Amino acid sequence: MDEFTLIRDYFSTPDFVRKDVIIGVGDDAAITQVPQGQYLATTTDTLLEGVHFLRQASADAIAHKAIAVNLSDLAAMGAEPAWINLSLSLPEVDNQWLELFSQKVQELTKYFSIQLIGGDTVKGKLAVTITAQGFVPPESVLTRVGAKPGDWLFVTGTLGDAAAGLDCLQNKLKLTDKSAQEYLVARHSFPTPRVLAGTTLRRLANACIDVSDGLMQDLQHILKGSNVGALLHLDKLPISKELGSSIPELQQALTYACTGGDDYELLFTIAEEHRVSMESAMASYNLPVTCIGQITGVSGKIDLRLNDQPFSFVSLEDRGYQHF
Amino acid sequence: MDEFTLIRDYFSTPDFVRKDVIIGVGDDAAITQVPQGQYLATTTDTLLEGVHFLRQASADAIAHKAIAVNLSDLAAMGAEPAWINLSLSLPEVDNQWLELFSQKVQELTKYFSIQLIGGDTVKGKLAVTITAQGFVPPESVLTRVGAKPGDWLFVTGTLGDAAAGLDCLQNKLKLTDKSAQEYLVARHSFPTPRVLAGTTLRRLANACIDVSDGLMQDLQHILKGSNVGALLHLDKLPISKELGSSIPELQQALTYACTGGDDYELLFTIAEEHRVSMESAMASYNLPVTCIGQITGVSGKIDLRLNDQPFSFVSLEDRGYQHF
Numbered sequence: 060m061d062e063f064t065l066i067r068d069y070f071s072t073p074d075f076v077r078k079d080v081i082i083g084v085g086d087d088a089a090i091t092q093v094p095q096g097q098y099l100a101t102t103t104d105t106l107l108e109g110v111h112f113l114r115q116a117s118a119d120a121i122a123h124k125a126i127a128v129n130l131s132d133l134a135a136m137g138a139e140p141a142w143i144n145l146s147l148s149l150p151e152v153d154n155q156w157l158e159l160f161s162q163k164v165q166e167l168t169k170y171f172s173i174q175l176i177g178g179d180t181v182k183g184k185l186a187v188t189i190t191a192q193g194f195v196p197p198e199s200v201l202t203r204v205g206a207k208p209g210d211w212l213f214v215t216g217t218l219g220d221a222a223a224g225l226d227c228l229q230n231k232l233k234l235t236d237k238s239a240q241e242y243l244v245a246r247h248s249f250p251t252p253r254v255l256a257g258t259t260l261r262r263l264a265n266a267c268i269d270v271s272d273g274l275m276q277d278l279q280h281i282l283k284g285s286n287v288g289a290l291l292h293l294d295k296l297p298i299s300k301e302l303g304s305s306i307p308e309l310q311q312a313l314t315y316a317c318t319g320g321d322d323y324e325l326l327f328t329i330a331e332e333h334r335v336s337m338e339s340a341m342a343s344y345n346l347p348v349t350c351i352g353q354i355t356g357v358s359g360k361i362d363l364r365l366n367d368q369p370f371s372f373v374s375l376e377d378r379g380y381q382h383f
Numbered sequence: 384m385d386e387f388t389l390i391r392d393y394f395s396t397p398d399f400v401r402k403d404v405i406i407g408v409g410d411d412a413a414i415t416q417v418p419q420g421q422y423l424a425t426t427t428d429t430l431l432e433g434v435h436f437l438r439q440a441s442a443d444a445i446a447h448k449a450i451a452v453n454l455s456d457l458a459a460m461g462a463e464p465a466w467i468n469l470s471l472s473l474p475e476v477d478n479q480w481l482e483l484f485s486q487k488v489q490e491l492t493k494y495f496s497i498q499l500i501g502g503d504t505v506k507g508k509l510a511v512t513i514t515a516q517g518f519v520p521p522e523s524v525l526t527r528v529g530a531k532p533g534d535w536l537f538v539t540g541t542l543g544d545a546a547a548g549l550d551c552l553q554n555k556l557k558l559t560d561k562s563a564q565e566y567l568v569a570r571h572s573f574p575t576p577r578v579l580a581g582t583t584l585r586r587l588a589n590a591c592i593d594v595s596d597g598l599m600q601d602l603q604h605i606l607k608g609s610n611v612g613a614l615l616h617l618d619k620l621p622i623s624k625e626l627g628s629s630i631p632e633l634q635q636a637l638t639y640a641c642t643g644g645d646d647y648e649l650l651f652t653i654a655e656e657h658r659v660s661m662e663s664a665m666a667s668y669n670l671p672v673t674c675i676g677q678i679t680g681v682s683g684k685i686d687l688r689l690n691d692q693p694f695s696f697v698s699l700e701d702r703g704y705q706h707f
Contacts, residue, residue, distance in 0.1 A: 081422060086526050086608075087459035087593060088426035090519065093417045098405060101500065102412035103468040103514055107507040135411035144427040146512050176425065179512075183431040186507065188470050190427055190514040195414065202410050269411060284410075 069161040070145070070178065075169040080142065080176055089176035091142055097194040100138035104128045108185040113228060118156045120248040121187060122163035127252045128271065129191035130171060131323040134257025135269040137201035138193035140171055145178035148186040171254060199261035201327070203284035206266035210328035212289055212352040213337075215253050217299040218274055219312065220246035222319025232305075239301035246299075250323040256346050260327055263337045267327040273318040277326055278361060285328075288357035293317070293365045297349040314372065328354050393485040394469070394502065399493040404466065404500055413500035415466055421518040424462035428452045432509040437552060442480045444572040445511060446487035451576045452595065453515035454495060455647040458581025459593040461525035462517035464495055469502035472510040495578060523585035525651070527608035530590035534652035536613055536676040537661075539580050541623040542598055543636065544570035546643025556629075563625040570623075574647040580670050584651055587661045591651040597642040601650055602685060609652075612681035617641070617689045621673040638696070652678050 071084050082090040093099050106125050108114055116124075126143065133140050145164070149156075168175055173191075195201075224247030226232035227240050234240040253269070260267055266285055270277045274296075282288055296316045306312040329337055341348045355362065363370045395408050406414040417423050430449050432438055450467065457464050469488070473480075492499055497515075519525075548571030550556035551564050558564040577593070584591055590609055594601045598620075606612055620640045630636040653661055665672045679686065687694045 081521075082524070082526065086528075087456040087591075088424040088462060088515075088517075090460065090524050091423045091425065093423055095419060099415045099417055099423065099516075100412040101415065101466070101468060101514070101516065103470050103501060103503050103512070105470045105472060105503050105505050105512065107472065107505050110505055110507060132411040136414065138412060142425070144425060144514055146427050146429045148429060148431065148510065177427060179427050179429050181429050181431050181434055183434060183510065184508055186472065186510065188427070188429065188503075188512040190425070190468055191412075192423075192425065193412075197405075200406070200414055202406065204410075267411075 069157050070164070070175055073168060073174050074165040075172060075174055077141065077174045080174050083174060083176045084178065089142070089144070091176060094194055096196070098197055098200065100133050100136050100193045100195050101190065102129055102132035103188065103190045104132065105186060105188040116248065118159035119163040122160045123167065123249045125187040125189045126164065126167045127250045127323060129189045130252035130254055131269040131271065133191055133193040134252055134254045135201065135267050135325060136195060137199050137257050137261040137267065138195040139258050140173045140191055140193040140254060142174055142176045142192045143168070144190040145175060146188040147178065148181045148183040150183070150185060196261070201257070201260055201264055201267035203266055203268050203281050206281050206285035206287050206328040206354050207330065208287055208354050208356040210265050210330055210354040211334055211350050212291070212328055212354060213348050213350050214270065214297060214324050214326050215256050215346060215348050216322070216324040217297045217302070218270065218322055218324060219315030219319045220299050220302050221250060221321035222315050223302050223306070224248070225321070234305045236305055239305045242299070242301040247321060250321060252323055253325045253346070255344055256325050256341065259340050259344065259346070260325070260337065263333045264327040264329050267325055270322045270324045270326050271320060273320050274326065275317050275361065281326065281328065282359055282361070286358050288355040288360035288362065289352050290355055290362045290364060291352040293363060293370060295349060295351045297347070317372070393481050394488070394499055397492060397498050398489040399496060399498055401465065401498045404498050407498060407500045408502065413466070413468070415500060418518055420520070422521055422524065424457050424460050424517045424519050425514065426453055426456035427512065427514045428456065429510060429512040440572065442483035443487040446484045447491065447573045449511040449513045450488065450491045451574045451647060453513045454576035454578055455593040455595065457515055457517040458576055458578045459525065459591050459649060460519060461523050461581050461585040461591065462519040463582050464497045464515055464517040464578060466498055466500045466516045467492070468514040469499060470512040471502065472505045472507040474507065474509060520585070525581070525584055525588055525591035527590055527592050527605050530605050530609035530611050530652040530678050531654065532611055532678050532680040534589050534654055534678040535658055535674050536615070536652055536678060537672050537674050538594065538621060538648050538650050539577050539670060539672050540646070540648040541621045541626070542594065542646055542648060543639030543643045544623050544626050545574060545645035546639050547626050547630070548572070549645070558629045560629055563629045566623070566625040571645060574645060576647055577649045577670070579668055580649050580665065583664050583668065583670070584649070584661065587657045588651040588653050591649055594646045594648045594650050595644060597644050598650065599641050599685065605650065605652065606683050606685070610682050612679040612684035612686065613676050614679055614686045614688060615676040617687060617694060619673060619675045621671070641696070
């Protein structure tokens with residue numbers, strides 16, 4: 060089977076078709092139309108076997124994660140996703156694998172009202188590169204550089220679940236509560252990009268990033284980008300009941316929440332005047348958000364507190380996912 | 384060295400900065416602005432070591448080819464390139480390699496007035512994925528589906544050089560003329576995307592594709608897409624003096640020209656009424672184009688002629704680059 064048949068069979072008839080896609084899969088390039096007056100947001104992420112997903116990861120989990128991490132990046136800019144390009148490197152043509160992978164792509168593109176507009180298939184070690192594109196109004200772009208002293212520091216959802224789930228999969232963490240373990244593993248394997256939260260934060264948040272490499276590391280990106288510091292209340296960190304009840308030792312739970320990667324929650328800063336509007340908007344969508352601290356003027360410094368007392372982990376600030 | 388430092392060091396200060404890039408490398412996604420009234424063209428291509436380039440390929444040749452193949456896809460749609468995203472998979476951080484790679488990226492982005500707006504770096508087997516974006520006016524999009532019986536079949540530049548160059552590199556072809564060999568190897572390692580030819584063909588060509596998998600195979604894409612056939616004059620195929628003088632046996636030279644991949648020339652069909660305007664425009668830019676045949680109404684059929692006599696290679700029609 061050649062590349063063309065492969066792509067044609069699995070990806071050429073999208074379940075979800077957008078009117079702004081003039082030419083999708085099948086020509087030399089896709090042709091699309093960005094709405095007048097909107098900016099284009101573009102992001103690319105590559106997932107490699109053994110680095111971003113385990114060797115035993117299922118095809119649908121890989122497809123899910125590849126799409127989720129890219130939509131999460133768009134969400135962190137306040138952008139609404141529209142189109143994705145897929146580059147797939149496969150060691151062999153495995154129809155069962157491709158069927159499962161493409162079913163998940165179809166399911167998610169439909170769910171998020173986005174369209175697969177093109178791609179490439181090559182023979183090599185299993186790797187998935189997705190480029191996602193979306194729109195954001197010019198005055199609503201969320202960046203890492205707008206945080207201001209006094210801003211409240213918020214995060215969506217819960218932290219640390221994905222890292223604990225990965226440890227369960229790798230037998231580094233053994234839980235007696237099987238349903239809690241299943242929950243944590245699902246948070247690792249099928250992360251939820253906070254797409255609606257991202258567009259909701261337009262014009263409300265001053266700075267935003269997605270938590271992909273761990274809270275401490277991603278918070279540092281905001282602090283460095285915005286030339287500010289932060290007060291972080293460890294006792295306020297949102298920890299799921301599944302993680303909290305499984306890990307009775309506080310420091311271990313906090314380590315997951317502070318340094319665990321792959322949660323894909325949004326971390327954002329917001330001025331006092333917009334806090335209430337943001338909280339009611341999020342509540343009306345049933346999107347949980349938690350205030351975990353406040354931005355300070357002390358550039359680059361994270362001031363950790365536990366029950367209002369200064370607290371320190373041994374070199375916690377330096378931890379987080381390192382790509383090399 | 385972590386991913387962030389790596390990207391920051393080599394790719395964060397582009398030599399060429401475009402006004403339509405609002406946010407480039409460094410945030411969760413790039414933010415750009417498509418000109419009002421223009422369509423967006425997007426294409427993705429992955430290059431893998433051992434598949435798309437030889438293990439011994441230099442970093443600058445890899446960078447060149449990765450950019451060229453993507454700009455070639457945009458050119459085949461009539462699109463003007465604007466921005467590229469780079470996803471780089473590297474087995475290790477090799478500063479000398481990265482220096483050479485990034486210098487070539489800088490050189491080409493400057494040459495083509497495009498900007499690197501984002502990317503991703505992962506640890507893995509050497510692989511380069513580029514997503515290129517550009518613009519094309521709605522009424523000027525070139526596709527594979529518009530060829531009409533009677534259209535002249537044209538190709539830019541010369542055919543077969545890149546495949547012969549690859550054979551030289553792999554010692555499958557040994558030439559006594561070293562300067563011819565150097566030329567052919569350069570055509571393989573540093574292909575020229577026909578960017579200006581692509582925009583020149585807007586509103587003139589009826590169908591267009593880039594010759595990446597070999598003339599016969601890429602011509603078939605036009606024929607199938609447009610539901611037409613073609614008369615192909617083998618004696619008219621543009622063969623460089625370097626290829627022609629090195630390969631005295633006609634059938635071998637024709638095999639390179641008909642089935643050799645990686646030339647990245649544009650193959651297009653044009654109505655009689657636009658032929659003269661196209662030829663003068665191309666001549667004014669010093670872009671060589673050659674009429675190699677004509678579109679017929681016999682769907683899917685390539686009618687090969689040599690000096691106006693029917694001619695056939697053994698299953699030549701089926702040959703060309705197969706990705707799996």
